[in-house]
Amino acid sequence: METKICFRLNGKDVKITTDPLRRLIDVLREDFDLKGVKEGCSEGECGACSVLFNNKMVTSCIIPIGAADGQEIMTIEGISATEKGKIIVDAFADGGAVQCGFCIPGMVIAAYYLLSNNPDPSDDEIRLGISGNICRCTGYDLIVESIHLAAKRGGAIWKS
């Protein structure tokens, strides 16, 4: 069964005709070629597939595309093109936060969501903010450092 689904994706209005029960992650990766959305666990546990849904961080592997009809989705591709996104991506690179890189799109989204709500987080608040994102490589410390760096570099930008 195919249905027309219209939504905002990374700031543009898009439409597709597809099975509304397909997973959001599959539609983003396959139909829109947004390969920055990663699939780790497929069950909402690891955060690799995180996107913003109406500006709230969610895991796209447990959401059917039908639920996105009329809503707004931002992926890592959209976020890293924004000024705030760039600050985080640069801080991750400069701070040595990245090893294999698989968890990083989700981590950047978590950092973006955290700093947008809390511009100057403590260590604990950062760890809580990325607690739904699993990284098998880094041990998290350099990711936490890099988010501090992004908070510092962004300064007032995070409050706007």
Added chain:
Amino acid sequence: MEELKCYMPKTLREALEIKAKVDVIPLAGGSDLMVSHKRTIGLTPVFEKPVMIIRNLPELRKIYVNDKGECCIGAGCTSAEIAENKLCPWHLRQAASRMGAIGLRNSATIAGNIANASPKGDTPGPLYLLDARVKISSLRGDREELVSDFIVKFRTIDLKSDELITEIIVPYSEDDFDYIFWHKVGTRKANAISKITVSQAIKFEKDGKTVKDYRVSATATGAKTNRSRDVEKLIIGKTIEPEIIEEVVNGFDQVISPRAMPEFRREATRRMIRRFLTEAAKHPKDKVIDTYEGYSMTGAPTPRS
């Protein structure tokens, strides 16, 4: 009406009309359904019946206080929305703020948590404790039922095929209790499905000694969430003495029936009851006994440690 595989109503009315004609599975946050029906990477989940997506129905997203002073929470409100809304009762905000991690809390809904009828679900604990009711709607009208009756048994709820949960109503006011307690024992800080959660509350008479009201509920300690008015009555009308505390502790121990790791779950529950009553008897300044507070990005209380 031609039967579809998936319905996407825009209004509650439309959703109820579909429900009256087709036996659909309502899908809200999807955090239970999409996981239980997942296949493999790239494949669309397959459901045994048609699905109706209700995630964005605006009528189910409101939180307000009704004219009786009860807190009314739309069925589609997420854990994050509940955790950050000060109108919601304290125990419920605690439970909502510790469900899964941030991404999950932005999807998981309260009605989904209730309808899932899992003894490990976190919100039924506070909802049982506070005598919360579910409002159930269909084209035939609305009805209300205590959450503790609505969840009939493991994975079974009292919902007819044409009905939807539309609201959760919690009779609650700040001064209902003098001391309150909520604790989740999980494996890790985030994303932990509960090993157990215990909710408690107590109110003293004006003399400050006689117990006027005491309540305790526990999740993940049996086939469904546990609460026993008979056990609570053991202490109501009395002053808190060590022997009475033990009566309550042992009474509640008889009520619960944890299957996995029963001794751990029993001992943890016994300790939490003992601790709360012992502390409450000392009349500490803080209303909250053994809790989590602090800052979180959603404004929700977060663990201190």
